[in-house]
Amino acid sequence: MAKLTFQLYGSPLEVEAPLPTGTITAAEFLPLVHAVVSAVVARSAERVEAGIGGSPGKPITCAKGCAACCKRQPVPTALPEAEALRALVDRQPTARREELRARFEEAARRVEEAGLGPRMRMEIASTPEQARVAVQEYMQLELVCPFLENESCSIYEDRPMACRMYLVTSPASLCTDPLGQPVEVLSMPLRPITALMAALEELGFSPQHTVPLTLAVPWADAHREAAEQQYSAELLLKTWLKHLSRRIAPGAAGAG
Numbered sequence: 001m002a003k004l005t006f007q008l009y010g011s012p013l014e015v016e017a018p019l020p021t022g023t024i025t026a027a028e029f030l031p032l033v034h035a036v037v038s039a040v041v042a043r044s045a046e047r048v049e050a051g052i053g054g055s056p057g058k059p060i061t062c063a064k065g066c067a068a069c070c071k072r073q074p075v076p077t078a079l080p081e082a083e084a085l086r087a088l089v090d091r092q093p094t095a096r097r098e099e100l101r102a103r104f105e106e107a108a109r110r111v112e113e114a115g116l117g118p119r120m121r122m123e124i125a126s127t128p129e130q131a132r133v134a135v136q137e138y139m140q141l142e143l144v145c146p147f148l149e150n151e152s153c154s155i156y157e158d159r160p161m162a163c164r165m166y167l168v169t170s171p172a173s174l175c176t177d178p179l180g181q182p183v184e185v186l187s188m189p190l191r192p193i194t195a196l197m198a199a200l201e202e203l204g205f206s207p208q209h210t211v212p213l214t215l216a217v218p219w220a221d222a223h224r225e226a227a228e229q230q231y232s233a234e235l236l237l238k239t240w241l242k243h244l245s246r247r248i249a250p251g252a253a254g255a256g
């Protein structure tokens with residue numbers, strides 16, 4: 001285990017995370033990233049619930065059984081996460097694996113049919129306007145996450161970073177139309193997904209982009225060689241931390 005210390009909002013945030021060693025794939029780096037994300041999300045939620053800068057506290061309205069954000073919304077998924085999900089699906093018993101794969105194939109077919117495939121690949125440099133227009137069209141397809149079962153996440157411990165970081169303080173009913181309704185999404189002080197993509201780009205695995213989670217498994221299937229690329233764990237950690245520290249929201253501080 002490694003102990004990482006982040007200076008966030010004027011106080012240290014210590015995170016115990018599994019430290020990868022030797023040579024690893026980017027997917028094998030995710031447990032460390034997830035530990036950091038969980039700690040950062042918890043700190044951000046505490047601050048909002050307690051009230052910030054004189055503003056009254058606001059409760060987080062996300063709750064088990066509310067799966068509004070698992071339906072319609074494109075959950076941005078980076079290739080290492082897609083590869084981790086592919087491996088998770090392929091570890092399932094045959095019937096479950098086939099069911100999940102059929103859901104992914106159906107989602108991919110519908111996205112391609114709508115001509116949205118290339119436009120849903122969000123690169124680091126995608127502009128907010130490009131993203132907004134593509135997301136609007138994607139949401140009209142009303143695709144449901146293949147891992148959603150009875151309004152609950154069936155892979156909660158393994159869910160991607162975007163799922164971990166999406167918390168709201170507005171009424172849950174607004175989340176069915178996040179572009180048209182005043183949904184209050186908790187702003188996060190760090191951008192770990194973008195930092196990971198930037199780190200992988202720097203280490204020669206480029207260009208990086210995300211796809212919606214509904215397309216993740218077929219995407220990982222089609223990019224096995226890239227997903228299996230090996231990195232020095234130490235170098236990947238250093239490079240990720242460097243890019244993470246460059247992506248800190250104003251008002252928060254650096255990573256150490």
Ligand code: SF4
Pocket residue numbers: 069070075145146147148149152153154155156159160163213
């Ligand atoms: S992985 Fe889980 S939390 Fe994320 S969108 Fe799918 S069902 Fe929802």
